[in-house]
Amino acid sequence: MKTVLVVDDDLNICRITKLYLEKNGYAVVTAHDGEHALQQFDLLSPDFIVLDIMLPKREGWSVCQMIRAKSDVPIMMLTARGDVDERIEGLQMGADDYLVKPFDPNELVARVTTILRRTLLRTKAGTPAHIYEVGSLRIDVLSHDVTVERQLVALPKKEYELLLFFVRNPNQVFTREDLISKIWGWDFEGEDRVVDLYIKRLRQKLSAWTERKVDWSIRTVWGVGYKFEGPDAC
Template identity: 45%
Template sequence: MKFVKILVVDDEENILQVIKAYLEKNNYIVYKADTGRGAIHLFETFQPDLIVLDLMLPDMTGEEVCRMVRKSSNVPILMLTAKSSEDDMVNGLMIGADDYITKPFSPRELLARVISLLRRTNQREQGNMSLLSYAQGCLTMDLERYEVRIHEEPVSLTHMEFKLLEILAKHPKRVFSRLELVNLTQGDTFEGFERTIDVHIKNIRQKIGDDPKHPVFIGTVFGVGYKFLVSPDEK
């Protein structure tokens, strides 16, 4: 049996203790940090399976921690923040977080988000083992190794970005609405903003070098959503 390791980062000790107790009650191994530097140290030492990350930390911002983690890992990151505006959520997703939850929250809600993120990660790791190739090998996706390459150069995507790209790439020319993409990646109980899909698509385009004004891979269908423009290479 694999024990799932979760790193919880928050500068409020009472919140740390509540989250730790609730997650441990549900059989997770929990490491806790109340500073950004402490979080980076625990991340590098224990390589957790998921990070719950508060954005307001005393020594460095949660955004900085997220960026540092993303330099070496695609571990799922759940933002924990008192900020509740759409722009704040979008900014967090743009730096590489996979999901967010705003304070105040119930431990049950946080657990549900954790389970959902871990489930999507496990599905990704246990999914189809085929290799997808497009534009004569210009873009490749290895669904077993969770790898994306452009011109043979590796591209680092978050779990959400990878899932979105996979959904689009597996259904070339099909138009997906933002709501469809939210439901396919987050589940139909997700109560966030459809605009988060735009943020993830923007990040994917930047990482694979796809100019939105002259796209090769991901096209925008204005007023509707997105579609993948290229059919897979013949094997």
């Protein structure tokens, strides 16, 4: 049984998150401030951490940095804001995922399960936790580097975030609305067709660096949306 440490000063969020995780077979411990979170981490060595950013005594950014300095345990950051810069900052600090409040508890459980499965695969393959590899595609979350066939691909923030989201959630179909909410945020006021434009750019940039057939792609699911197909994604 995997142990998840849930850190949030909102007792209701802790209660609901704990309930849903336990229903799916996880052992759950909670903490309500940054200092207590660090104590629980040192005491229990959890397999996964759900970490709010705005915490009493020590904010989530600091907790994330202190844990990441000594452990590769997967960390999902929670926040009431959906700013792109903030999400990128969290990923660069070493967070593995980022969920904006309010969130669906079922989605949180699904993300925890997916990330833990990928972490296990990377551990078996000897791949560092901050590296995502699918065939010739490689993403380094710490350095923000994306390479194809070992060639660096320059991506703006939104394209990088979109690609990273797909790689972290392989073989799942997402509508334009899903992608808008995850990458641009619910307060985005543009057209949902912006997703098509960004995916077109990603396909062009990534395919420009390889001439061989690859086992990954961002595929259009007609009438529904898009999905990243990569059976060996980890």
